[in-house]
Amino acid sequence: MTATHPGNIAPPTTFKPSRLRRMREGFFSFVRRSPMSAFWGLVAAAIVVMAVSAPVLAPYDPLKSNFRAMTKPPNEKNWFGTDQVGRDTLSRVIHGSRTSLMVAFAAVLFGTTLGALWGLACGFFGGRFDLISQRLIEFMQSFPDLILAMAIAMALGAGTWTVIVAIAITRIPFGGRVIRSVVLSLKEMQYVEAARGIGASNRRLMFRHILPQCVAPYLILATTHLGVAIVIEASLGFLGVGIPPPSPTWGNMLSDALNSGLVPPWWLVLFPGLAITLTVLAFNLLGDGIRDALDPRLRNAL
Amino acid sequence: MISYIARRLAFGVLTIIGVSIVVFVIMRVLPGDPLVALFGPDGFTKLTDEQRAQYMADLGLSDPLWKQYLAWVADIARGEFGRSFFRAESVAEMISRRAPLTAQIAFLSVVFSWLVGIPVALVSALKPNSAWDNVTRFFSILFLAIPGFWFGILIVLALLFWFGYRAPLTGAPFFSDPLLNLQIVIGPAIVLGLGQAAYIARMARSSLLEVIREDYVRTARAKGLSSRLVIALHALPNALLPVITLSGILLGFVLAGSIPVERAFGAPGLGDAMFIAVKERDVFVMQNLVFLYACVFVLLNIVVDVVIAWLDPRIRYQ
């Protein structure tokens, strides 16, 4: 559903300006063209920074209980309040970003990326390999993603890596299909034909002409999948097959709060929920921005 | 065309057989003792090892896996889907009662996704990168980003505390009690629909932009249809085809998404049954529901493929 067809324009065959300069120019034009997306890109970056430097940023140890201050609403000592076991919610949200993003990035790395490479190979080599791969991918796609992830997580037993594997597997077919179709349409294009005509090697074709063109659709897919992975992680937690306590993830913080009686303390429901929403929003809007900036056909249409 | 459909269907059948094997194997490797369900914690702890072995044999659970698998296939063929240890009714009865509710939720959610997504796409396509474009796109993506079960519970609590309202506790078919039925399906349908709206909007937007550039729109413009809105409306029917196929695919995802969302609302559909089965590790219900979801999903994919092929003859001969 996020398939993009880089239409019929010819890509530059040579890079005159230095790569760095080109990237810088690209970046500025991206900011100029869609300041909103650039802003959300910044938010996404900030969240990643938060995850990386969680131990420095978090005011408290996310696992440390203070039994004298349990279920306390936000106050000057605990900005986001404390949970039922007396742990600081802000610290848990910050550390939660670590686990949640780790799960998301790992799932994209092992799912979307692997799938993309598979799709690349399928599209490039074609033939029987492609045929069998396509049937396999279609088979993997015959389960709705959440159901497949749930079944895998249950079968493997609770754990961080279980959840990563479960989500990653659901991402593979998307990467495979999208990138394959990109490669197929590229192969038909004149400049690739021309390159082959003048005797370019397979390797050269792959790395010089096809791979660069797959980066944009891959990035779009990856950013979307980061968001999807975060939401699936949260849903798995809600279904009781997510990452087990006590390690904080946004998903299990939210599901623990929501499964505790009629009205959970609002701060335990609000902050992890907002964290999920903000992160998924940021990655999606960033992805949208990249799509607009890099999808040549849309660019022409504007 | 017919041969294409036949090929797709044949592969679909193969896929479903494969799916049933995968589902069966996953459900058999789940940890836990099924006899706990049958005897309850108290009874279970009292069983001797010989008694346990005897019951496992009586239930056919110590048969070789292939035998158990064939027994299950036979159950499905009889239309019974077997029985759960936890339930008095057969899984088929449960499905026939609850599936219509979930189907309604899925269908209504698609309607909602269009109601939100198409106007957003129109605004975006007409004035790309305008403030309106950004705002409407922001909101459509916002709902994609909010976890559905979280949103659902917030809605339930808001209705309860502000209006003293809660949806009815038991379901009813639409035709016997439409009012009650709608109260149950509307909440999950809105949440799931809003969640898909962003995808619909995105697809409709790029599709519209593409169509707007096409010749006949230029012709329309040449004929004097100057208003961009008129042009867009003119272009809309053609732009909607990919959106329709997307909705077909999304329908399958909605089925999965309805598990946490139905639970959040306490709506007695299949998703809720699945949630309870997962909580109880009710292998028999899970196995059949996962299989059912996969069948529906495969079928939807086939329908979508066939529609695409029907629209685009090139694909058929690939």
Next chain:
Amino acid sequence: MPRIRHPWSRPNRRDVLKGSAAALAAAYGLRPDWAVAAVPTEFDGTKFQLAAPESNPKRGGVLKYGITSRPPHFDVHQSGTINSLGCQGCMFDNLIRRDPRDSGKTIIPDLAHSWKISADGKTYTFFLREGVQFHDGAELTAEDVKATFDRIAKPPQGISIPRSVLFAAVSEINARDKHTIEFKLSQPRPPEFIMSAFASGWNVIFRKKTLEDNQQNLRRVVDIPGTGPYKSKRRVENEVWVMERNEKYWNKGLPYLDGIEFYHGLPFSSELGSAVLAGRTDYARIVDPITARKAKETQGMSSLNFYQSVIQGCWPNAKKKPFDDPRVRRAVHLVMDKAVLVDVVKDVAPMMVGGFIYPFSDFATPIDELRKRIGYQDDPAAAVKEAKALMAAAGYASGAKDVDILVRDVPSFKLWGQAIQAMLQETLNIETKLRVVVESVWFDDIKSGNYGLAIGAVVSTLLDPSDYFNAWYKKDGPQNYANWDNAKFNELLPKIDGEVDATKRLAFIREAEAIMEQDPPVFPICWEKINDVWYNYVKGHKPNDYFGIYDVVRFDTFWLDK
């Protein structure tokens, strides 16, 4: 800053605001202990007539009742969960029962109008009502009662009944004539214990023919014919069970209701609470504390919490290091701050602090006395100090590692798991790993000994230690999850079971308690309580002083003042 201590049973905010000691005492277990009224050895109830406690009960109306999940199966005797009895109880009658008008404190006639206990305490004779009909039209006879209790006392192969232990002393059951049934005991037992066993809500009377027709196993029989005030009318699995009035009920004038609709909501979800607050149900049982508070604030609604026959515990694996050492077990028991653990789940479920015996019962050390005992004190310092010394003596001065905590996937257990993990780490440097699993895995692992600590809960039928001591603490008892085996305790237990003199018996029980304090078979986290919420127009019930939710489940005296 002095450490703020949590009360023994959590008071709600309003009580604290009022600072009313009386309110605290009334609502939280500081009241006079729960006591069973003495049972007369001979009772002539030929003229006894049960009616609603109010003087003006109205007939008619359907009660909408919210309760947790649907029954796992339909054989009430074989079940151990309120999900069965909560909705099925009203379909049946007992031999004798607990009085719904005084929260079940007195034993009153039911299908037996009169009884006689022989002077030697070894023969119990019950005289049955005549002309009582099962829902299928058959007449109730002593043979049905005999078949029922034969199965309960000595379940046949494949049948497992948690209440069998109550009748361990019953050697013979005779139907003396069509309407007289006699139970012979191999040795005398305290009459309160035996009569309570008969009156337990679980021990309802089935028909002999039903049992025979189904090879003694009624798990799959949805509509088991009973003699009770209501009949099953319609059932939608996992959603609702609709009962209709038994027009031929033997007790003239009862029941008052035309029917009851039992709605099932998942425990710990918002369903039960939101349904009753929104008026979708008239009465809800086992709701969370916030719903209860909300109902209290709402005009026209009431809520109460009362005692429940469940201990929430953490079982050590006594066969595995480090908990094979009683000193380590005692150390952990000492550092588990019970008041904090009650507070951890305060928004999830109501609980109260206690030791190894129902803390509100006559048998337990009185609460003010218990509070002075080490391990239960307001200031945990002394307990922690002693615990550290015990650990050092056992060779774990620097703590322990890799203890696996098996936690059932239930919100309260998950919270406790995390709190206990933090407590053990902080005080004794015991490093633990939480493993959250579903019920079937939990019991599987318990059975195979694959755990270090296990968090769960067990229920008993009676308030009397003879019941749960045998089930929870005896060597090879069905719920002795720790595989605890203490010779002194095992020696004491038959004396507790057989002693008829109340004072001597209490001394034995206290002795057993002292043994368990030194060598804990389980670490008591706390004891469960139950919240009920209802609209004031629901009359004919008095839940304020129940012991458990299993004994008063008939709904025959319920009526609607609408």
